[in-house]
Amino acid sequence: MSRWVARGAAALVALSAFPLAWMVVASLAPETRLFDAGGVWRGPFVLDHYRALFDQRDFWVPIRNSFIVAGSTTVFAVALGAACAYALARMRFRGRYALLAFVLAVSMFPQISLVAPLYLLLREAGLINTYPGLVLPYLTFAMPLTIWLLVGYFRQLPADLEEAAAIDGAGRLRTLVEIFAPLAWPGIATTAILTFVYCWNEFLFALSFTLGPERHTVPVAIALFRGQYQVPWGQILAAAVVATAPVVLLVIAFQRRITRGLTAGAVKG
Amino acid sequence: MSASPSERREAWLFVSPAIATIAAVAIIPMAWTVWESLHLHDLRMPWLGRPFVGADNYLEAFGDERFRDAMARTFAFAAASVSLELVIGLIFALAMSHALRARALIRVLVLMAWAVPTVVAALVWRFMFEGPSGVAGSLLAALGVVDAGFSWFVHPVAAWVPILLADAWKMTPFVALLLLAGLESIDPSLYDAARMDGAGAWRQFREITLPLLRPALLVAVLFRALDAFRVFDVIYVMTGGGPGTSTEPISLYTFTTLLQHLRFGYGSALSVLVFLTTFVLALLYIRLVGRNLLEAKP
Numbered sequence: 001m002s003r004w005v006a007r008g009a010a011a012l013v014a015l016s017a018f019p020l021a022w023m024v025v026a027s028l029a030p031e032t033r034l035f036d037a038g039g040v041w042r043g044p045f046v047l048d049h050y051r052a053l054f055d056q057r058d059f060w061v062p063i064r065n066s067f068i069v070a071g072s073t074t075v076f077a078v079a080l081g082a083a084c085a086y087a088l089a090r091m092r093f094r095g096r097y098a099l100l101a102f103v104l105a106v107s108m109f110p111q112i113s114l115v116a117p118l119y120l121l122l123r124e125a126g127l128i129n130t131y132p133g134l135v136l137p138y139l140t141f142a143m144p145l146t147i148w149l150l151v152g153y154f155r156q157l158p159a160d161l162e163e164a165a166a167i168d169g170a171g172r173l174r175t176l177v178e179i180f181a182p183l184a185w186p187g188i189a190t191t192a193i194l195t196f197v198y199c200w201n202e203f204l205f206a207l208s209f210t211l212g213p214e215r216h217t218v219p220v221a222i223a224l225f226r227g228q229y230q231v232p233w234g235q236i237l238a239a240a241v242v243a244t245a246p247v248v249l250l251v252i253a254f255q256r257r258i259t260r261g262l263t264a265g266a267v268k269g
Numbered sequence: 270m271s272a273s274p275s276e277r278r279e280a281w282l283f284v285s286p287a288i289a290t291i292a293a294v295a296i297i298p299m300a301w302t303v304w305e306s307l308h309l310h311d312l313r314m315p316w317l318g319r320p321f322v323g324a325d326n327y328l329e330a331f332g333d334e335r336f337r338d339a340m341a342r343t344f345a346f347a348a349a350s351v352s353l354e355l356v357i358g359l360i361f362a363l364a365m366s367h368a369l370r371a372r373a374l375i376r377v378l379v380l381m382a383w384a385v386p387t388v389v390a391a392l393v394w395r396f397m398f399e400g401p402s403g404v405a406g407s408l409l410a411a412l413g414v415v416d417a418g419f420s421w422f423v424h425p426v427a428a429w430v431p432i433l434l435a436d437a438w439k440m441t442p443f444v445a446l447l448l449l450a451g452l453e454s455i456d457p458s459l460y461d462a463a464r465m466d467g468a469g470a471w472r473q474f475r476e477i478t479l480p481l482l483r484p485a486l487l488v489a490v491l492f493r494a495l496d497a498f499r500v501f502d503v504i505y506v507m508t509g510g511g512p513g514t515s516t517e518p519i520s521l522y523t524f525t526t527l528l529q530h531l532r533f534g535y536g537s538a539l540s541v542l543v544f545l546t547t548f549v550l551a552l553l554y555i556r557l558v559g560r561n562l563l564e565a566k567p
Contacts, residue, residue: 006364006367008364009360009361009363009364009365009371009375010359012357012360013371013374013375013378014365015438016379016382016438016441016442017378019390019393019394019397019438020381020382020385020393022393022397022404023389023393023396026396029496033399034496035399035402035403036402037402037403037404037407037408057281066414071330080286080287080290081287083283083284083286083287084283084284084286084287084288086283087279087280087281087283087284088284091276091279091280091283092280092289093276093277093280093281094277096280098289099284101555102291103291104555104558105551105555106291106295108495108547108548108551108554108555109295109299109544109547110498110499110520110540110543110544110547111499111501112499112501112519112520112523112524112540112543113299113302113540113541113543113544114295114298114299114302114540115513115523115524115527115528115535115540116296116302116305116527116533116536116537116540117297117298117299117301117302117305118282118294119528119533120301120305120533121298121301124504136294137294139290139291139294140291140294141299142296143287143290143291143294144291144453147287172279197384200386201384201385201386201388203386203387203388203501203505204501204502204520205523207505208524208527208528218384218386218390219387219388219502222388222389222392223388223392223505223506224394232401233396233399236392236396237392237393240389240392240393243386243388243389244384244385244386244389247384247385247386248381248384248385249379250384251381251384252377252380253382255376255377255380255396258380259380259446262383262443262446264408
């Protein structure tokens, strides 16, 4: 049994590593050898596709757009979400369970159900194809996500933290800044990373509410790559590597924390 | 300890900015979708205005073959992908809980697949199945599964294979993480006791692991079913719903109705139907996860 599991796992590890490895190797292959499945591994390796990506296509634009949109959404959602989660996790008041259920329910909204009204709203406000026109829709999933994750983290902190501070005569705000925040910091950072990854990878809203390459985010830009005569696979693969690198590096750097955050929240995939 | 009025006021001060934001960006728009779905609203024909048509859009949807097919397809896709991911995810989780040395490596791989943008996952898998000489396509041809030069994306049934593989590749890691958390909550002394009673590995798995893993399995199934029902990115990038509409899920049909046909009234009715379908699944999920949360009082 355990040997069987080990073998199965080894095969699965190889299978799951292969597509990413193939993506990186093929992105370095000359255009003529892209579909030479046996020969790609042997090289020669060239940076042609990466050069074309940044020289001809100006791929910096979608990268900048993605950083701006994902970054602003994260800052906004974590700031508001932390205050909300603090009250939900550590203060006693009527209605907090109802609020938690409400937040969880909103996180289940199918994105497609919000496309029509958000499009009409943003069009009315002149926000189609702008940064706020993406940040606002992104809050629909980022707010519930941050609140839910942070409630989980804040609950794990010692229960008598605030009471001890209150006995010492510290007010709510001082307790929050001087005692709670330093302890809560790792949870907040993890939440921020997870939120950033979700925003970086988001596709449907970005596709619906942007019009041109000047505001496309990275996933939309890659999905809409077109060549003059054929699909520019070399550049698509290079762009895929570039799009994946930031989030994968983030996740690997913080892997222990993130594993815990993902399963503790168990709310978003 | 009961809440003093001042603590209550403070608490509402803390929660209201976030709750107000959620109301503004999600609740009001959702209500608007319902309202919109009761009207004729075609952006290509602005001179028609936005007259109230009652349930007409819904009646049209029930008579719309493309809608019914998309719905059925989405359910079939959800069932297939969730089963696939559950089986593979369980093997991964078992391996991670046993193989302590390989654990770090597996965790990195799992997290990498999770962090990869869905669009990228879809493109890489499309590349591997593209044309007669994509690496996965030619491998399967060499193994005799299909004829050499088989074109995966022009065949209405075969086109689902790369879609399912890409989706499973991307989402199984998350299922594995959920199940691993469940496995770790099982008391190891149960296995020791079973071993002393002479139970083999398979019996231990069947009589201890599976029953005690049920809550985690249920959460994983519901969670992934919800997600799979909303599938959009993978299919948009891999097939665009084609050939024809043979891989078109309900989200993609709704998206096309809204932003390509510009039929906002009808598209909103489709959105509401998607919403109601997921709502049932979501309620089940909230009851499960929510109850755990309520039990773990601070």
